Amino acid sequence: MIIINSKRELIDTLCRERERDCKVTLIPTMGNLHKGHLSLVDKSDDFPSKKIVSIFVNPLQFDDSNDYLSYPKSIKADLEALEKRKIDYVFVPTKEEMIENLIELDELPWGFTNLLCGAFRGKHFIGVQSIIKELFKVVDPDYAIFGEKDFQQYLLIKFIIERYFRNNNIQLILAPTIRMDNGLAFSSRNILLSQEQISHATRAFQSIKNTVIDYFLETGLFNFDNLIPRSGKVHYQYVKLYNEQYLYDKHGLDVNVKSNQKTFRLFIALVIDNVRLIDNYLVEGYDIS
Numbered sequence: 001m002i003i004i005n006s007k008r009e010l011i012d013t014l015c016r017e018r019e020r021d022c023k024v025t026l027i028p029t030m031g032n033l034h035k036g037h038l039s040l041v042d043k044s045d046d047f048p049s050k051k052i053v054s055i056f057v058n059p060l061q062f063d064d065s066n067d068y069l070s071y072p073k074s075i076k077a078d079l080e081a082l083e084k085r086k087i088d089y090v091f092v093p094t095k096e097e098m099i100e101n102l103i104e105l106d107e108l109p110w111g112f113t114n115l116l117c118g119a120f121r122g123k124h125f126i127g128v129q130s131i132i133k134e135l136f137k138v139v140d141p142d143y144a145i146f147g148e149k150d151f152q153q154y155l156l157i158k159f160i161i162e163r164y165f166r167n168n169n170i171q172l173i174l175a176p177t178i179r180m181d182n183g184l185a186f187s188s189r190n191i192l193l194s195q196e197q198i199s200h201a202t203r204a205f206q207s208i209k210n211t212v213i214d215y216f217l218e219t220g221l222f223n224f225d226n227l228i229p230r231s232g233k234v235h236y237q238y239v240k241l242y243n244e245q246y247l248y249d250k251h252g253l254d255v256n257v258k259s260n261q262k263t264f265r266l267f268i269a270l271v272i273d274n275v276r277l278i279d280n281y282l283v284e285g286y287d288i289s
């Protein structure tokens, strides 16, 4: 496994790999790797290619500098985990390397600034867009793997590919969310919580999910706000249920209208003691035909 810090070196290295007809898989992360990240790495085994994991805590996607500064880091353990999984290259750029001379485009479809995380996180998706575009420019991957846990981010990556890399043949792969036995999704931020707070978070996600999905499957209605179980320890930023076609449309993506079977997804963001956790769940079994 080779660790690369500069974009130039990465470009040159990948150029040599391509001369040998190798394909390239990119897995972008912000480090502090957990089982969710590593499942993306395992997924890359499905695609014979040179594997690159990037580790970069992107300052442009944080609107709160404390949140950025307190973002957990564990580079030594990350590199050990990746080495074990036979990753070919780890790209660990400095902040200057990634951000200097970066052109930040301010424009994104409505959903990225008005729906879900977009409504609460200021320029978050603009910041994600800038760095992912830069990574795609440098790596020009054949395969790019992202997690379903950040579904709105997945829509953004789809949008970036459609808007800027249409001719590059990047295959976007969505990997399922990995959760602990108790149902809580693995997240780099879990480490910032005590065991007691983890239990509160787990119960909160579980009870909202069960309540909202049961109500929706029973009635087909969206007026579930009053039913959401409240607990003083957990603050709910949003609990939203959307038809995926609506989401695709509002995020500037082509809508596939082939079937009557609508796919709904429940999105939850909650905050415990300034730590923000998100998750989303596919709602199965609802047919509006």
Ligand code: AMP
Binding pocket: 028, 029, 030, 031, 035, 036, 037, 039, 040, 145, 146, 147, 148, 149, 150, 175, 176, 177, 178, 179, 185, 186, 187, 188
């Ligand atoms: P992050 O380091 O949080 O930027 O995440 C890097 C990638 O890992 C993103 O594509 C995330 O969607 C994905 N990811 C994060 N948590 C999980 C999880 N619990 N299960 C699957 N993928 C995840």
